[in-house]
Amino acid sequence: MSLLEDTKALLADLIAYPTVSADSNLALIEHLAQALENAGARVEIWHDLTGTKANLFATLGPDRDGGIVLSGHSDVVPVTDQDWTSDPFVMEERDGRLYGRGTCDMKGFIAAAVSMAPRYAALNPSRPVHFAFTYDEEVGCFGAQALAEKLREKDIRPAVAIIGEPTSMRVIEGHKGCYEYTTHITGLEGHGSGPDRGVNAVEYAVRYVGKLLELKGALQGRAPAGSRFEPPWTTINTGSLTGGVAHNVIPGKARIEWEMRPVQRMDADFVKAELQHFCVHDLIPTMRSVHPGAGIETETIGEVDGLEPMTENEARDLVMELTGANGADLVPFGTEAGIFQGLGMSVVVCGPGSIEQAHKPDEFVSLDQLGQCLAMLERLGAKLV
Structure with missing residues (x-):
């Protein structure tokens, strides 16, 4: 299958897990862990105190500082009282769009990143690439805060983080807390x-x-x-x-x-x-x-915390190069980016889909946006060797 078809298939699997923030995300995390292990990644799963939720952190490439993190949250908002045209937890393709809860916010990016893992592994990267998938972003970024504590505890020091929130593939370098x-x-x-x-x-x-x-x-x-x-x-x-x-x-x-x-x-x-x-x-x-x-x-x-715009930002410059953007913007909505910035990383937000579709009935990501994201991630491979 093509990379896009691989991504669509994985995204359909992820949408089928109803990972509303009030519920467990463990089945989805285990699915992603298996896919990443099959690609040769070293995978760690860190549970919350209840044992019903977990963060996933996986690495391809050498065990050293300076890696690049691809990050997304696994939880989605509820569909209660929303008028959906189709089952929100069964992905449907219509008119060049993929419909389902979480397609743009933000399982589309997660599927694209994990689909790239076998291709990154084949490059035998000299720079680590990390995958960080969290719980409970929608209700307070609690998973990312717990992830940050684990990274400090284990002295894992990536240099760059790309947060794949839906920005219509625009490069975002700042938002308020x-x-x-x-x-x-x-x-x-x-x-x-x-x-x-x-x-x-x-x-x-x-x-x-x-x-x-x-x-x-x-x-x-x-x-x-x-x-x-x-x-x-x-x-x-x-x-x-x-x-x-x-x-x-x-x-x-x-x-x-x-x-x-x-x-x-x-x-x-x-x-x-x-x-x-x-x-x-x-x-x-x-x-x-x-x-x-x-x-x-x-x-x-x-x-x-918000994502503070920085004069020097390797992540911003890297993603601008990968996407061909000639500038970076700010957005009013919040993300986990400031938590990664607090760890000393340079951080950027860039992902497929529009925030205008997030949290609404008939949420979707377009195939064009997903294709643009995959193109960015493919170009990233050249920066890992």
Whole structure:
């Protein structure tokens, strides 16, 4: 079979595994492990604490630093309540497109990379090529964070990472981070006729959100000079504020769900420090003057660093050469790229399919996009020998 046909066949196998983030990915990881072992790769599988999910890390070529990582996440978003034309977990080819959940986000890239493994092995590469496939990207990049810890622990030091998220094969050198939180306000319930005898959790939640709005404005003045992001500063969004049970009851509980998208880590540190000071010195003392058990606690849902554009970036330059691109862009959506950058690698995001198709019913990747990805990966082979 041709390389494209091999890739299509493997992609059909991968789509058949319903690796929604809430469920196990082990069967898919074992399938990929077998394919890579058959190509001669050294494969390691690292499980999470539950034993129901795992990362895969495989290597072709010499055991040394400076390798190139091809990375993708194995999990997909749910299909619940989506109106699909066909079974989302049975790949269908129609009009030059491959339909199925995960075809573009991002099993298409994974299938292309693994299909290349026998061809890379035949080159007897002098530079290592690594395959890194993770769990739980869609719910907080937890698999990539665990993978990063393993690479540190084992002192594995690749130099370059290509993250195959769907970019329509555009070369992406930067995106903002995504930090998500839930802040829990605990007050003291009471009758609405005596508000001074209770601690109104909703009112304190409103004051907390007021501080978020103040910081939201302050961040606009902290935009890095020449920032190419849109908007160029770190943003804050208040997603929800809930609390209370009735008109005449002082609410004892409130919850705020919010996020920030940092363009630089120092902005996240600034926001967290300002909120900590505001709670410790302003809100909590006032709350506890009425009720010692009152308080404010912020739960970290996920903190995923962005991919910071770098003046010197081997990964960007390499993929521009491989694809023939004459420039690199930034995107608003997040990926695992910043985690790999945090390990000291140069990183780029480039993969088949459009982000406009991701997470939607009738998700697809076009055969043209898959072909372009395979052409890039074939050219990469010359850089491994």
